[in-house]
Amino acid sequence: MANLMNELVSGVVESVLKEILKKAGGRTATKRQRRQTRSATTGRFKKAPATKAKPAKKQVSRRRTAASRSKTS
Template sequence: MASLVGEFVEKLVEGALREVLKKTTGRTTTRRRKRQARSATTGRFVRKKTTAARKPARKQVSKRRTAAKRSKQRSR
């Protein structure tokens, strides 16, 4: 009787483990594919021309006036 219960519990745990492991085997989201561009004249697939690399943004500079500029503005 005890071996029957032990076997039942063992099968139950084994089944649950298998179920959990089955679900966690690297599921990733599907990627959407972009449509390929076709040539207007020939109708064949054409590689898109790559644009030039963009320049990085300019470093922000403080716009605070210097003492000389403030005094010049005060005199106006």
């Protein structure tokens, strides 16, 4: 009987600890879509003009917030 109680209590404690330590990570904002423009003559969607690739920007060190440090990837 004591063994059964011990097993029950340890199971509950384990599940509670798991729930507490679990982090809700990987939340990213949804990607916004632009509205497509239609051609005045045919009424079909216009193809977006190809944009020239810009050179990469130099990386800047930014201070991380406590919220971003606590997130898990």
